[in-house]
Amino acid sequence: MLTRKQHELVCFINDRLAETGVSPSFEEMKDALDLKSKSGVHRLISALEERNFIRRLPNRARALEVLRMPERPEAATAQTAVKSGSKSEAAASANTVSVPNTASATPASPARIAANDVVEIPLHGRIAAGVPIEAFEGSSMLAVPAALLGTGEHYALEVSGDSMVEAGILDGDYALIRRTEIARDGEIVVALIEDSEATLKYFRREGAMVRLDPANRAYDPQRYAPAQVRVQGKLSGILRRYD
Known part of the structure; x- marks a missing residue:
C-alpha cells in the first residue's frame, strides 16, 4: 500500500516517461507534488525503491527506472462498481477499465530513464x-x-x-x-x-x-x-x- 504522495510521484514519473522518454528532474517532481524541498522527493523515491516500484539503474549516474505501477484510483473505483453491480453492469465496467488496467500493470520500458539532479x-x-x-x-x-x-x-x-x-x-x-x-x-x-x-x-x-x-x-x-x-x-x- 502506497501513501498518496508516493502514488502521485510514481504516476507522475511514469506519465512523463510515456510522453517524453525522460524522467522529470527532482525540481519538477518537487513542484508537481507541492513539496517544500527536494529532500522530500528523495525520501519518496527511496520508499518506492524499497517497495520495488522503481529502481536506480546500476552504473548509470542519476538514473531511475519504473518497474511497475500501482493501481490507478479510477481503476480501483471501477472494480468496486463491478463487485457491487449486476452482471451486465460488471461486464460494462470491466470493458471500460480494461485499457487503463493493462497500461498500469505493464512495467515501463527500460529505455525510459531518469536524468535526476x-x-x-x-x-x-x-x-x-x-x-x-x-x-x-x-x-x-x-x-x-x-x-x-x-x-x-x-x-x-x-x-x-x-x-x-x-x-x-x-x-x-x-x-x-x-x-x-x-x-x-x-x-x-x-x-x-x-x-x-x-x-x-x-x-x-x-x-x-x-x-x-x-x-x-x-x-x-x-x-x-x-x-x-x-x-x-x-x-x-x-x-x-x-x-
Missing part, C-alpha cells in the same frame, strides 16, 4: 576521524548527487581529523551516513559515545567490548563497554570538494 540532506556539524568531538553541533543542508545515496534516510557530517586516511576519508570530506542503529563487524559507522561525543570508525566486537578501529596506524583502537556506544549510522559515501 541533486538532493539536499541534513548536515549535522563536524565529526572526528581522530579523537571523539561533540557531534551534531548544528544543522544545515548539503546538496548531494542522488547517485551517491542508496535507500533509507541519510544525513551528512563534515570529517575532522586524519585517523581514517587509509580508508580514503580525509579531513574536510563530507561523510554521507545512512541512519541505522545496527552494524556488522568491519563496517564504518558513526559511533555515539556516552550520548555526547561521536566518532567515525570501523566497528568491531571484541569479546564483551566494542572496539572502534581507526584507519591510520598512528592511532590506537578505542574500546568501550557496549552500553557506552550507540551506532548512529553507517557510511554510505564520501563527498569531497576541490577548491
